Amino acid sequence: MPRRDVMHGSRAVAEAVRLCDVKVVAAYPITPQTHIVEDIAEMLANGEFDAEYIMVESEHSAMSACIGASATGARTFTATASQGLALMHEVLWIASGMRLPIVMVNANRALSAPINIWNDQSDSIAERDSGWVQIYVETAQEALDSVIQAYRIAEHEDVLLPVMVCMDGFVLTHTVEPVEVPDKEQVAEYLPELRLPHVLDPEKPVTMGALGDPNYYMECRKQQEIAMEHALRHAEQADEEFRGIFGRGYGLFEEYNMQDAEVVLVTMGSVAGTVKETIDMLGADVGLLRLRLFRPFPKEAVRRALSEAKVVNVIEKDVSVGFGEGALMTELKSVLYGSDVRVLGTVAGLGGRDITTEHVRQAIERAERALRGEKVEEVAWAGLKEEAL
C-alpha cells in the first residue's frame, strides 16, 4: 500500500532511490544535498534496502564511480549541488557520451564566487549542453516521482542517456511536505530490472571509451541528439504510464490558468508555487507555464502552448553573464522565433534571494504594460538593491 507521510524533499528522494532498487550509490557530501546522502546511508544502515555505497573523496570521483558501476550493469545513483556539479563537469559529458543511464539529483545551489550555499539554478543550467536529460521539479512529491520516472526514461533502449533531476536547494530539500510514498511492488511493475545492451563482462568483452577520431566523433554526437529526441517521446510516455499506475503525473510542462491568457509567466522549479499564489491573489488573467523538462526541450509543445499568448515573462534563477539574460529566456526566444509573442525576462532569486509575490506582481505588471504597448525593460532583476551596486 502507498504510504502517506510528511517528510523533507531530501527524504522523498532517498525513498525513491530505495524504491528503484538502486544497486550502487557513489556520493560526496555538499550542502544542500547532504540530507539525501545521509538518508540513503541511514536506510542502508537499517537494512531497508541493499546497495553498495561508495563514499568517494570528491564529486569527480562520484560521477566516475557511477560511470564504472553503470558500465558494469548496475543501476546507479548520485546526488550533488553547485560546486560539486561543476567539479563533475568533465565526467558529465563522458557519462552521456558513453550512453550510461545514471540518475542524479542536483540540489540546485548558486555557484561561487562569492561562495553561497543558497538556491538558484545557475549550476544545472550551466550543464545544459552536457547531454543529460534535465527535469526541474516543484515539490517533494514530484522529486520522488521524477527520480522513478528518470530511471524509466534513462534506461529505455532507445534513450540510454543519464538524467539529472533538479530540485531547488533548501526550498525543496529541507522543507517538509506531505508525500505519498509508492508501494515497492508497484514501482517494480513500472520500472523493470536494468538490462543494458553492453556491459563490462568477461564473458563478452567490449571496449568502452575508445578514441573517436574525426571520422567517428560527429556521428557519436548526432546519435546523442537522436537519443534526446527519443527521450522527449519517452519522457511523455513514462509520465503517462506513471499516471496510470500511481494516479498522478506532471507532463513535460505544467500549464496553470492558461485559458485565454495573453500574459504568460514561464519558470522552472519551486518558484512556480509563488507564481500560482500571486496569480490567484491578484485574480489576474495571467497564465503560468512551468517547464519541467528542460532537456530535451519540448519545443513544439511549448510553441503550441504559447500560441495564444502575447507577452511572456520568464522568471528564472540564472543569468548568462555577458548576455544580459537568463538561459531560459534566450531559448524561449529561439523557440518562439517567427511568432508575434514578445519575450521579457526576470532574473530573480540568485544566491537564494527570496522571490516574493511582490516580485511576481511586478513581473506581471511589466508584461501587462508591454501588452499595452508601453516601453518596458527587456530584462529586470527582481529585488535588486540598486543602492548597493
Place this chain on the structure above:
Amino acid sequence: MKVAADIPSYVRCRHVCGASLAATRCFKFRKLVKEVSDEELFASGHRGCAGCGCTVAMRLALKVAGRNVIVTHATGCMEVISSPYPETAWRVPWIHVAFENSAAVASGVEAALRALGKKGIKVIAFGGDGGTVDIGFQALSGALERGHDFVYICYDNEAYMNTGIQRSGATPYGAATTTSPAGRVSFGNRTFKKDMPRIAAAHGIPYVATASVAFPLDYMEKVRKALSIEGPAYVHVHASCTPGWGIASEKSIEVARLAVDSGMWILYEIEHGKARVTYKPTVKRPVKEYLRMQKRFRHLSDEHIAVLQRYVDERWKEVFGED
C-alpha cells in the same frame, strides 16, 4: 610462454627465488615460465612505438590476470595506442573514462560486481605516471583508502609522453623534457621523482610493489600476488619510452634494466607492511652509465650527475644496508 632456447645469462633467478643459479636451471623460474599463458589478451597490432616498454607492462599483466578481469584505464599513451575506434587491442572488458579517474572508475566497477553478486572477476586499473602521481593522485588515494578489491598498476615512463614529453611528478632529477628543457641556464628537471610507491604504502594497503619491464618474471609474480590478495594493491612498474627517453628501440629493455642495476629504480614489495627487496644487482653500476644511454640526460654536467649518484647512493644504503 615458450622458454626460449637461449635465455640470456642476465636472466638470473635471483629476482625470483634468491638463488644464484642461472635462471634456466632454477626450478621456480621454470615453473613460473611454464605457468605463463600463451594467450595474448593485449593483442598485437596496436599503435605503440617499436620498443615501447609500457605495452610490455600491459601485455604481461594480462597474461597473469587471464580472461576473468575488467580493466579500467586512464587517458594516456596506452589508452590512445590501444583503442582507436573501431580497433581495439583489448581482448578483455576494458573501459577508459578520463585522465584522473582510473581508480575511481575501478571503484565503481568493483562495487557493481559486488552489488550484482558477480564473484571471482578481478579488477585492474591502469594509469601512467601523470595519471597516477599527479592528476589521478586524489582518486587513487581515495580508492586505496576505501579498501576496494582491485589492483592499480602505474606504468611509469617518467613524463607526459602522450602529449609530447612534458615533465610530470615522476620525472627524475636532471631529465630534459619539453617543459623542463635543458638550456643555457637550465639543467633540466629540478626536482626528484615523487616516491609514489611509498605514498601508496602509507595507506596501509595489503600489497605494494615496484617492478620493471626489464624483469618480466619479477613483475608478473608481483601482479599475481597483487591479484590474489584481497583488498587494494598497488604495483608501480618502471617502463621505458623510446622517444621520451631518447633511446633506440632495441635498447628499450637494456636501458630499463640498467635503471635497476644502477639503483635508479629499486625492485621491492611491501606485503602486509613487511618490505622485501626482490632483486639486488650483483654489481652496482654507476648512474652515469644509465644516463649516458639516454638523450634526455645527455646534457648533464659531472656536477649534476654527482648529485644523482649521491641520491642513488643514499637510497641504496637505506634499502640494501651497504654502499
